[in-house]
Amino acid sequence: MHRRISEYIIESLIRLSGFLVIAFVFLIFLFLLRDSLSLFKEYKIGEFLFGRNWLPISEPPKFGIVPLFLGSIYVTAGAIVICVPVGIAAAMFIAEVAPTFLKNILKSLIEILAAIPSVVLGFIGIVWLSPYLKQTMGLSTGMCGLTGSLLLAFMALPTIISISEDALVGVPRAYKEAAFGLGATRWQALWRIVLPAASPGIIAGVMLGIGRVIGETMVVMMVTGNSPVVPTSILQPLRTLTATIAGEMGETVSGSEHYFALFAVGLVLFIITFIINFIADSCLRRARK
Amino acid sequence: MKVKLKFTRQSLCSALASILILSAMLFAAGCSEDIDPNEPSGFVQIKGSDTIVNAAQKIAEEFMKDYPHVFVAVTGGGSGVGIASLINKTCDIATASREMKPKEIEMAEQRGVFPKEFTVAYDxxxxxxxxxxxxxxxxxxxxxxxxxxxxxxxxxxxxxxxxxxxxxxxxxxxxxxxxxxxxxxxxxxxxxxxxxxxxxxxxxxxxxxxxxxxxxxxxxxxxxxxxxxxxxxxxxxxxxxxxxxxxxxxxxxxxxxxRGLYFYTNGEPNGVTKLFMDFALSPKGQQQFIETGFVPVKAEEKETMDEGTLNAQKD
Known part of the structure; x- marks a missing residue:
């Protein structure tokens, strides 16, 4: 009897926590939506989504999200191009090639990598990486999209490596043995059998890494120069959605047009990360089947 | 193994307990210090201009030497941040390197905040x-x-x-x-x-x-x-x-x-906020502006002031 009661209490507590998480996400979304919609009472939604100028303190202000959106996309795309091949290769090495002692060292090092605070990375970016890039690539300034992409790639690596590695290890041994039985070399087995079998898990890892990159704020605010220009190259200074919110939120009066505009930017960001996480989740589910 | 675990857990508990007791004692000691009831005490939150933040910080430090029971917190972020937080009522004094815009004053008044401007230095x-x-x-x-x-x-x-x-x-x-x-x-x-x-x-x-x-x-x-x-x-x-x-x-x-550098308060300042404003405009407060590279407001009246001393003070 006693046991049954405690069982019941624990069960309902767990259920409550589960529902609470759903409620929180839903409330955050509602809150963002309410404040964003207040903007569109005074400002045309078309001008917000397709405007090419972000001039929040001018008279009249312009809240065109195109430069910010493209800024985020450029930095994120740059980071993906750098971190996805490196991340997957590192995961393949750890899962299939490295001897056990090296595997353990690498795994703990990657955990440490994940624990570096982003503001520290940003600081390294300002003091070392941006002058270095300016000099070696002959840029007019080192505060540009590429600096941000490199640092963000660094931040996304631990996520991509550990999830991809899990996926690779999870491929049934029989697959590999069958490949060896048919006379495949180690590389052939890894590249043609294990990697495709693990691909849903790897894609999930990549998507989660992208989610991390696109939502990162501190590093991009410190190193990308924050120019609200419609970017044409990653070697240019640019401004991201996240840096805009962080840089301007402090000066807005709650309830002003600028304040609502920043909420609308937040909503756009929320929708982007929601879609990315959704894709990652469906990939993970397919991987489990 | 089990005994060992128990032992460590016990020592951990006693360590925690001693830390708690120690901090409680320190806290009690801090509280029991006699405060003269006539001595001003309180908290002043200053927010705003990044240009002024160093000067404001120095004034706050000098001020806290004179009034050890008043705590002054200074943060930067920009004049816009200071003015916004004055309007949002999250600071006592907003520092600004520009004047408030008519639109901002209007927004403040709608929210029951009546900004009062003080010119504290030139830059x-x-x-x-x-x-x-x-x-x-x-x-x-x-x-x-x-x-x-x-x-x-x-x-x-x-x-x-x-x-x-x-x-x-x-x-x-x-x-x-x-x-x-x-x-x-x-x-x-x-x-x-x-x-x-x-x-x-x-x-x-x-x-x-x-x-x-x-x-x-x-x-x-x-x-x-x-x-x-x-x-x-x-x-x-x-x-x-x-x-x-x-x-x-x-x-x-x-x-x-x-240009001028400004402090804004909500209405006529009172209590410790007034104390701080008076201090900032006093010779001692103005001296901090000189030391951080700005021009004191009083210097305009003292144009006879020896140029040599001004320059020496700047260095």
């Missing part, structure tokens, strides 16, 4: 370039063409063949607003020019110093308190007389980019 906005840049002086018109992106190469002014990198503060900065009105829009109300979108918007005055020091092609602006020998401050002219940004030129208004 010149210095335009800085790298020490390796051969250019020494520019007119306001030149600066206008550089910052709006009409001229993009230093060759135009007889400098090196380099693409000009313009640096600005974030839109929350009062210096950004001041520079936009006076230089980008040339002080004309009907001028709607904007900063070139290629302008880098950096988050603090210090970041501007770092980038200018490291980049031959960069040009930036900031309060003259931030001018150091790592960068070169340009002589600026409105018309054809060039002047460097220094205390005497700001007092005489010969330097064209001179």
């Amino acid at each position: 010149g906005v210095a335009v800085i370039v790298s020490k390796d840049n051969p250019i020494d002086k520019l007119t306001i018109e030149d600066l206008h063409r550089i910052f709006t992106g009409k001229v993009t190469n230093w060759e135009e002014f007889g400098g090196k063949d380099l693409h000009i990198v313009t640096l600005s503060r974030e839109v929350s900065s009062g210096t950004h607003m001041y520079f936009k009105e006076e230089v980008v829009q040339l002080g004309k109300k009907d001028n709607h020019d904007e900063f070139s979108p290629e302008t880098l918007l950096l988050t603090s005055s210090q970041t501007i110093v770092e980038e200018v020091a490291a980049n031959d092609a960069a040009i930036g602006y900031l309060g003259m308190g931030y001018v150091s020998d790592r960068t070169k401050a340009l002589l600026v002219a409105k018309g054809d007389e060039f002047h460097p940004p220094d205390i005497n030129n700001v007092i005489s208004k010969a330097y064209p980019l001179s």
